[in-house]
Amino acid sequence: MQLAFTPEQQAHQQTFHAFVQAEVLPRVEAYDEAGVFPPELVSALGQAGYLGALAPTSLGGLGLDMLTFGLLNEALGQGCASARSLLTVHSMVLASLLRWGSAAQKARWLPGFVSGRLVGAFALTEPESGSDANSLATAAMPDGEGFRLTGCKKWITFGQTAGLFLLFAKLDGRTTAFLVERDTPGLTVVPIAPPAGCRASMLAELRLESCRVPAANLLGRAGAGWTYVANTALDNGRYSVAWGCVGLAQACLDATVAYTGARRQFGAFLKEHQLIQAMLTDMVANVEAARLLCCKAGYLQQTGDPGAPLATSLAKYFAARAAGQVASEAVQAHGANGFSRAYPVQRHWRDAKVMDVIEGSRQIQQMVIGRAYAGR
Numbered sequence: 001m002q003l004a005f006t007p008e009q010q011a012h013q014q015t016f017h018a019f020v021q022a023e024v025l026p027r028v029e030a031y032d033e034a035g036v037f038p039p040e041l042v043s044a045l046g047q048a049g050y051l052g053a054l055a056p057t058s059l060g061g062l063g064l065d066m067l068t069f070g071l072l073n074e075a076l077g078q079g080c081a082s083a084r085s086l087l088t089v090h091s092m093v094l095a096s097l098l099r100w101g102s103a104a105q106k107a108r109w110l111p112g113f114v115s116g117r118l119v120g121a122f123a124l125t126e127p128e129s130g131s132d133a134n135s136l137a138t139a140a141m142p143d144g145e146g147f148r149l150t151g152c153k154k155w156i157t158f159g160q161t162a163g164l165f166l167l168f169a170k171l172d173g174r175t176t177a178f179l180v181e182r183d184t185p186g187l188t189v190v191p192i193a194p195p196a197g198c199r200a201s202m203l204a205e206l207r208l209e210s211c212r213v214p215a216a217n218l219l220g221r222a223g224a225g226w227t228y229v230a231n232t233a234l235d236n237g238r239y240s241v242a243w244g245c246v247g248l249a250q251a252c253l254d255a256t257v258a259y260t261g262a263r264r265q266f267g268a269f270l271k272e273h274q275l276i277q278a279m280l281t282d283m284v285a286n287v288e289a290a291r292l293l294c295c296k297a298g299y300l301q302q303t304g305d306p307g308a309p310l311a312t313s314l315a316k317y318f319a320a321r322a323a324g325q326v327a328s329e330a331v332q333a334h335g336a337n338g339f340s341r342a343y344p345v346q347r348h349w350r351d352a353k354v355m356d357v358i359e360g361s362r363q364i365q366q367m368v369i370g371r372a373y374a375g376r
């Protein structure tokens with residue numbers, strides 16, 4: 001396994017960071033506080049091609065390899081977890097459409113998806129179905145040439161603004177994936193107030209009351225929604241979140257190096273005190289180890305290795321935990337200023353906690369990884 005990025009990957013990396021520097025960092029604290037993601041930032045992400053990052057160039061996408069896609073998530077994660085969350089959920093739907101969509105579905109939705117004119121959201125969680133994600137109460141009833149969906153989805157990232165939902169419901173007791181357009185009669189989008197972390201991720205609840213979806217909107221086969229479609233999407237989402245956590249942790253490390261190099265206590269810069277150096281050492285080790293696990297997962301995903309899903313779970317598990325630890329230490333090293341909106345570490349600290357819960361919580365990853373290794 002090669003441990004260096006190619007010149008092309010490095011060039012992309014510089015472009016991603018320049019984008020974050022110009023488009024995200026100048027406004028992130030303001031929009032995070034407001035809890036509203038700027039529509040012009042969605043447009044900028046679309047214009048840069050990032051919302052079509054995974055689509056092949058033949059379909060107008062950037063056609064990024066998985067490692068370069070990881071670097072995009074790292075750069076966005078370094079700037080803002082809500083922006084990276086948009087890329088995550090949109091790419092989950094895009095990857096599912098590319099993998100499981102019919103020719104007609106691709107022709108209908110891919111152009112909008114790739115350009116960013118149409119934003120996708122992933123609707124699995126329900127009020128009573130979280131970690132046990134296959135225990136859905138939302139039901140699909142056959143109705144002529146289509147289906148009627150009834151139920152409720154909760155905590156849907158960018159649910160407030162998405163145009164197309166990849167939504168899961170039970171059809172004859174088996175989880176089935178549907179593509180539900182926002183303006184479908186019977187679908188009501190109810191905004192959720194900005195939470196403590198990822199405040200600008202435009203969360204929504206989706207209420208479905210006899211919501212009629214044509215048969216042409218069924219994604220993959222009936223009953224294949226969990227094993228195939230949801231798992232394709234979740235694997236992609238975990239990969240994206242893991243890299244986002246590397247970015248978040250790197251941002252905390254950089255902020256801490258800068259802060260402790262500028263503030264003096266006991267006659268010396270904070271970074272000259274050995275206990276602060278120990279803190280920095282743990283932060284560096286966490287960041288570097290998380291990035292290496294992400295690189296391994298990306299390499300296995302790119303080569304289609306059957307070990308890729310497990311490596312991705314491990315990367316997500318470790319990177320989310322690392323992000324939490326690094327962000328917490330960053331706040332510690334900033335003292336009282338760590339809680340001030342004048343410094344970014346408080347935002348990263350709040351956002352990092354979300355990463356431990358979403359896309360399969362820490363405990364769910366422990367179950368997946370522990371069981372896999374116990375069974376060997």
Ligand SMILES: Cc1cc2nc3c(=O)[nH]c(=O)nc-3n(C[C@H](O)[C@H](O)[C@H](O)COP(=O)(O)OP(=O)(O)OC[C@H]3O[C@@H](n4cnc5c(N)ncnc54)[C@H](O)[C@@H]3O)c2cc1C
Nearest residue numbers: 122123124125130131155156157198357358359361363364
């Ligand atoms: C900011 C944010 C964005 C989100 N975006 C989306 C989205 O876009 N789409 C979507 O579908 N969902 C989304 N979610 C929901 C998210 O996927 C769920 O919160 C997550 O799956 C956990 O489910 P839960 O909150 O119901 O917790 P629960 O499942 O009730 O779990 C509560 C706690 O118990 C632990 N636990 C559960 N089962 C076990 C077990 N067997 N053994 C040990 N511990 C266990 C969990 O790890 C957790 O710590 C989002 C959530 C947040 C906070």
